[in-house]
Amino acid sequence: MEGIAGAIARIGALDRQLSTLRAPVPSGQFGALLERSMTVVAGSAAAGTAVPAPSAAWAAALRPAALQAAPDVSAYGNGRIPESALTSIGGDDRLQPSAAKLFLSMRAEAAMQGVELPVNDSYRSLQEQEEMAERKGLYSEGGWAAKPGTSSHGLGLSVDLQLDGEAQRWMRDNAGRFGFVEDVAREPWHWTFRPEV
Numbered sequence: 001m002e003g004i005a006g007a008i009a010r011i012g013a014l015d016r017q018l019s020t021l022r023a024p025v026p027s028g029q030f031g032a033l034l035e036r037s038m039t040v041v042a043g044s045a046a047a048g049t050a051v052p053a054p055s056a057a058w059a060a061a062l063r064p065a066a067l068q069a070a071p072d073v074s075a076y077g078n079g080r081i082p083e084s085a086l087t088s089i090g091g092d093d094r095l096q097p098s099a100a101k102l103f104l105s106m107r108a109e110a111a112m113q114g115v116e117l118p119v120n121d122s123y124r125s126l127q128e129q130e131e132m133a134e135r136k137g138l139y140s141e142g143g144w145a146a147k148p149g150t151s152s153h154g155l156g157l158s159v160d161l162q163l164d165g166e167a168q169r170w171m172r173d174n175a176g177r178f179g180f181v182e183d184v185a186r187e188p189w190h191w192t193f194r195p196e197v
């Protein structure tokens, strides 16, 4: 009897977990990411292999209501997003709400695995990008700064991380699940939130 009750309880728990994944795919940039993760889960189930339980943080981030609650604030303009429209990821560092949410989930999961992801830089105002261009020179002139008004830091979508070898590997293995990509070839520290990629 206890065996059957236990099995019923397990089925109930599994069904609750799956109902998160069955929720309708939200429109916008998260749709493709969510759809892909659902396809992966469906594929594993069809193959008869064990489906790994999504981390609590990841499952929460995928909840459609949470995604729709995160506004896209790019419309303010590059380097012109007010502080109040950005979300803190610790210290003076801020990102767009959607990017911040997924970054914090990613950092929490890394921490659970003993990997630190310290942030060196994140959102940059137009003035900060201008100062950086003066200090480090423009990419177009062999330097290390994007032209003011064109940096993904100005949209609150990029973080510069201080990564040791283990953390770099962790990011390359895991960041994609959180929508972050290493999108500047000679800057392994620069990660951008591009869940549509």
Ligand SMILES: [Zn+2]
Pocket: 153, 158, 159, 160, 187, 189, 190, 191
């Ligand atoms: Zn950067």
